[in-house]
Amino acid sequence: MNRLYHVPLSPFCRKVRLTLAEKKIEVELVEERYWEPSPDFLRRNPAGKVPILKMGTRTMSESQAICEYLEEISPQVPLMPKDADGRYEVRRLCAWFDDKFQNEVTSKLLYERVNKKVTGQGYPDSKNVKQGSARIKYHLDYMAWLLDQRRWLAGNEMTLADFTAAAHLSCLDYISDVDWHRHAVLKDWYAKIKSRPSFRPLLADQISGFPPAAHYADLDF
Template structure:
């Protein structure tokens, strides 16, 4: 039995959810208000972060480590390429989105506009919102540059790199923070990955107090 402690607008949780769904692994989703840091949660993961995957009596934390564990134990369908060079590029891009994109965009836009309200930590910092809105343009242009040469972000196969990017962008798209008209190739890529069956539960997410953008669940956006 698989259970995933997650938060719906956590891109790291979404990456693991996509991986599980793509591999057709049934999982019980348990919403975790991780910022409250209750004792049971800290026992499951002393780092105090989501996602946490429970398999039987064992707990697994850190989203990329979880995804690689699933790749090792349930290799079909594969989300990591075979060649060492292609695997490197996939891991490099996962790190790009989970580290650089998160720090420069997700944490500034989602963090200020959504999580401050959810966590009750005050009003948005407009300078952070402006910085995030500026940075996302650079990242979308970088994605466009990659996708003009490749079918998917890391190469000609869909990989965890695509799931990492789509996880962050889908969170931002929930609150209409992505300009899909900036790049046709990025929009086409997102439409392609958004239409996969693995994305269905993510598109059904509803956050109390925040209505999803009109195009969020629309496959023909």
């Protein structure tokens, strides 16, 4: 049985979960308290990070590498374009969200408001929260600009770039930190992804002590 060691409200883990679900690869989900690393956990990934995917005798880490591996072994429901230019654009946007968006927004909002309490690291830093709330506007505007020119973020087909972005935004939407009224085109894009069967398990996630926003699981939000 395939097994994914994960944290429910992690954009990197959600990105892998979405890819697995789209490709209809069954997996057992195992929550991992990465902030209390056990010897077994560090043997699976010495970097001490999730997600970690175990498939047969292979144990894999790093969400982008995992997703591209899954694309290679299960090309049905393709999430990467066939042409080099298209693959470049998908990888560029995946890096944008997993690096720039993560550092400027996700780490400033989700990690401050949720992760600090869950991991016992204290209270939110209001300065970081304020910075994250300001920076997300820039990123939402950029996404809307892309979607004004394309059907999906990286082009005219849904790709891993869309799932990477949606993984981050879904975590922030859980705590009601996304202004969906800012751009109608962005809300429509998210509604299309949110309504996919692969997304439903994410909408059922519950974090102890942090109930989701009232609209979180509503497909007609």
